[in-house]
Amino acid sequence: MRPTEILMVEHRVIKQVLSCLKEMARQTVKSGSLSRPMAEKVIDFIRTFADHCHHEKEETHLFAIMEARGFSRYQGPTAVMRQEHDFGRNCVKQMVAAMAGASAGEKASVSAFVENANLFADMLFSHIEKEDTRLYPMANNILSADDQKGLLDAFHKVEEHDVAHGTHEKYLAIADELADFYGIPKADHTAAIVCDDTMGCGGCGGH
Ligand SMILES: [Fe+2]
Numbered sequence: 001m002r003p004t005e006i007l008m009v010e011h012r013v014i015k016q017v018l019s020c021l022k023e024m025a026r027q028t029v030k031s032g033s034l035s036r037p038m039a040e041k042v043i044d045f046i047r048t049f050a051d052h053c054h055h056e057k058e059e060t061h062l063f064a065i066m067e068a069r070g071f072s073r074y075q076g077p078t079a080v081m082r083q084e085h086d087f088g089r090n091c092v093k094q095m096v097a098a099m100a101g102a103s104a105g106e107k108a109s110v111s112a113f114v115e116n117a118n119l120f121a122d123m124l125f126s127h128i129e130k131e132d133t134r135l136y137p138m139a140n141n142i143l144s145a146d147d148q149k150g151l152l153d154a155f156h157k158v159e160e161h162d163v164a165h166g167t168h169e170k171y172l173a174i175a176d177e178l179a180d181f182y183g184i185p186k187a188d189h190t191a192a193i194v195c196d197d198t199m200g201c202g203g204c205g206g207h
């Protein structure tokens with residue numbers, strides 16, 4: 001499996017949670033208050049699975065090697081992707097700031113939460129589409145077989161060393177719990193595990 005295919009499987013799980021977030025925003029507008037426990041689950045998923053795990057693989061490893069092979073760090077496709085990650089981080093910060101007030105039904109906080117949730121989800125849906133259809137094919141065109149192997153090893157290290165063992169599986173379960181709650185179809189994420197037996201660790205399930 002190529003590194004970009006791993007990222008594309010993760011995209012499917014992230015899109016599942018973005019659909020849940022959109023539905024949460026819709027229900028919040030309808031009822032006039034936010035379900036705080038569900039919002040906390042979505043924010044936790046976004047911060048850990050989407051930002052810490054997935055975006056780290058992109059920013060620290062995939063974009064970095066693309067930039068080492070000729071893409072500009074300051075303008076061009078990887079620079080735009082980094083800017084969009086930052087835009088998303090700001091939306092999440094605003095959602096967290098509005099969470100307590102929105103769950104208490106304060107109008108301004110409900111509006112702030114809903115507005116940032118929709119901005120974040122719409123931006124990330126389109127960001128993912130750009131990565132899947134344009135950025136990742138560009139990466140596969142310029143990266144050598146050794147680069148691809150190095151990336152796979154780096155992704156493996158993100159899962160094995162940068163986050164606690166079992167974290168990936170825990171967040172796949174949260175994504176499915178949210179989908180069940182909001183009636184969103186579940187994505188196929190059977191391949192969303194970075195390490196497998198070829199990496200010599202017995203798979204993430206064996207951690
Ligand atoms: Fe990205």
Ligand SMILES: [Fe+2]
Binds near residue numbers: 007058131
């Ligand atoms: Fe991505």
